[in-house]
Amino acid sequence: MLKQSLCAAISGIVLLVPSLHSLMQADQAPQTIQITAHRFAFAPNEVTLKVNQPAVLVFQSEDVTHGMHFDDLDINATIAKGTGATVKITPDKTGDFVGHCAVFCGVGHGEMAFTIHVVE
Template identity: 50%
Template sequence: MKIRYVLLSTVLCLVFAASYIARPTAAQGAPKRIEVTASKFKYEPSEVTVKKGEPVVIVLKSTDVAHGIKFKELNLQAKVDKGGTGELAFTPDKTGDYVGHCSVFCGAGHGSMTLTLHVTE
């Protein structure tokens, strides 16, 4: 009788352990979507904060002419046509502050058109 109890206990423990180990991990949530509007010669908002390791989609909209965004340090780039929308999907893998510049010449103030991306823990 004692052996049956020990065997039953062992089997139950193994079943419990197997079900715990085999439990599917929660799917990572949908990417955080951040809308950024580009117009001569600014981005609105001009600063965005995201978390390291969390998927992000920057939805870039143009209100006037073609624009783009390029974060050289992160090797990220997107372009959007006049009046259009583009998306820049990424998962930041390092913290820091990164400055993106308009990557499509849009006029005399083009050089001052920047978007700051803050990546935090």
């Protein structure tokens, strides 16, 4: 009787492990966010990411070449009209990080900001 109960318990654990592994992998699938750059703004102009979880930021330009630069997140990308830019990031610290357009795009260039909020 004890042997049968032990075998049943082990079988249940063996069957459960692949399901847990799939759930853990799904939780780690990168979050993909589309961002459009245009004179003189990003849309959306802020996003929220989770710390230690991968994300993909897909930038597209509607008009001219723009850039994206974050000192604290080691992001530096050129967003060319027609080709855009894809940035893969796994933030390792929480906080609010403000990036700016890194390619001069006209008189409103200095106001062109994008914020990444990283939360637990």
